[in-house]
Amino acid sequence: MAKLTKNRKEAEAKVDKSQALNLSDASTLIKDMTNVKFDASVDLAIRLGVDPRKANQMVRGVVTLPHGTGKDVKVLALVTPDKQADAEAAGADYVGLDDYLQKIKGGWTDVDVIITMPSVMGKLGPLGRILGPRGLMPNPKTGTVTMDVAKAVKDVKAGKIDFKVDKTGIIHAAIGKVSFDADKLAENANELIQTINKLKPTASKGTYVKSIFMSSTMSPSVAIDAKSVS
Secondary structure (H helix, E strand, C coil): CCCCCHHHHHHHHCCCCCCCECHHHHHHHHHHHCCCCCCCEEEEEEEECCCCCCHHHCCEEEEECCCCCCCCCCEEEECCHHHHHHHHHHCCCEEECHHHHHHHHCCCCCCCEEEECHHHHHHHHHHHHHHHHHCCCCCHHHCCECCCHHHHHHHHHHCEEEEECCCCCEEEEEEEECCCCHHHHHHHHHHHHHHHHHCCCCCCCCCCEEEEEEEECCCCCEEECHHHHC
């Protein structure tokens, strides 16, 4: 068993594991006990009472966090020449088509989000084995396959994220950085949770949101009172 560092022991001592907090108190505590030399990410782990193996209980969606993610998201716009100027003006980091398709075919995936057009999706199909496992395959459901490329780029840059329940029934998502004010972290977290609440499948029975935990990079997790955000 790994030996706990002094900082980790101090952080653990600040968490009352028998108590679930509201978002505001949890955000304040996460900031207080995060002691690293970089701007750590703050994440939510939300366990849902769904069976992701069943199509009618899959939970997937998008949300625009009111205060962004704090991350400089690198966007690749795979678009035809007539849309390239719009994508560049909107802030896409990389813009092109065939040249980038060749780079991806060669193994290049140094981006966070790929945005494209319906007419280009046919060319991306053969690259599914590369893009799929990395979560980079564009999807109309997440707004990354669209004719309004400029809006899609701006939304992603402004803090739009997509989320999907994993095979264990948990949604993991980054909701900011530890440098954010506690109230901004709480507002971002609430926006994500409320969006997930609205996506409750009709086939889901019993308790929908079973547990919520907030943590930062290398910090202990803090339990959130699910009833306080229902």
